[in-house]
Amino acid sequence: MGYLGHPEKVSRFGREVEGPSSPVNEPCAITRGMEPMPKHLDGPTVFFTVSLARPGTRLLIDEIALLREAVRRVRTRRFFHIDAWTVLPDHMHTIWTLPAADPNYSERWGAIKACFSQHLGLAGRAPEPPPGRLSPKARQRGEVGIWQKRFSETVLKDRASYDRHLAFCWIDPIRHGLVERAEAWPHSSLHRDLRLDAGRVASTLKAHICSSRNPGQMALPLLSEVAA
Secondary structure (H helix, E strand, O other), X not given: OOOXXXXXXXXXXXXXXXXXXOOOOOOOOOOOOOOOOOOOOOOOEEEEEEEEOOOOOOHHHHOHXXXXXXXHHHHHHOOOEEEEEEEOOOEEEEEEEXXXXXXXXXXXXXXXXXHHHHHHHHOOOOOOOOOOOOOHHHHHOOOOOOEOOOOEEEEOOOHHHHHHHHHHHHHHHHHOOOOOOHHHOOOEXXXXXXXXXXXXXXXXXXXHHHOOOOHHHHHOOOOOOOOO
């Protein structure tokens, strides 16, 4: 599997309703994804973009196994749900849903970055950081300086925003000219979502393209089978 998660439950945007009523039919429930959100995950849902310090490299996909292991270790200690994740050569986009009792995503990202960097360093495969990126003291601490220090985050507060960012994760490899079809990019949770509900994927993508302010987006190729 190319992306970083596991074939687990995909969340709904909103909260699963207690009691016998189905959350799909309950008026106050806003559905999202393909299956119910685990009830203990009632914290924020956040879209992230995380990038390497040196653009134009292939480090994230060349070392996808190490990146996946770093994410697995952090999720084991401090769980978060992976709604979507797409890894590109020098950056990645992901949507997480966090538990309300422990919503600190900055610490989780710090742990993921540190774990990945440390394993690269131990394997002797850490690239040279950009000039001036690391001080001598930072090098002594074992830092390798491969990540941008900051990342961007957007809290997703409604279904429209969620679907828009979900579609963005799926089609970003096309935007970068890496593939012509979204499903051709291996490092994406799109493949999990297609297995769970291909029709929902197609409708989400079509809605995203049709609502785009850029008419050129209408020409973006999507899925060879389900988006026709």
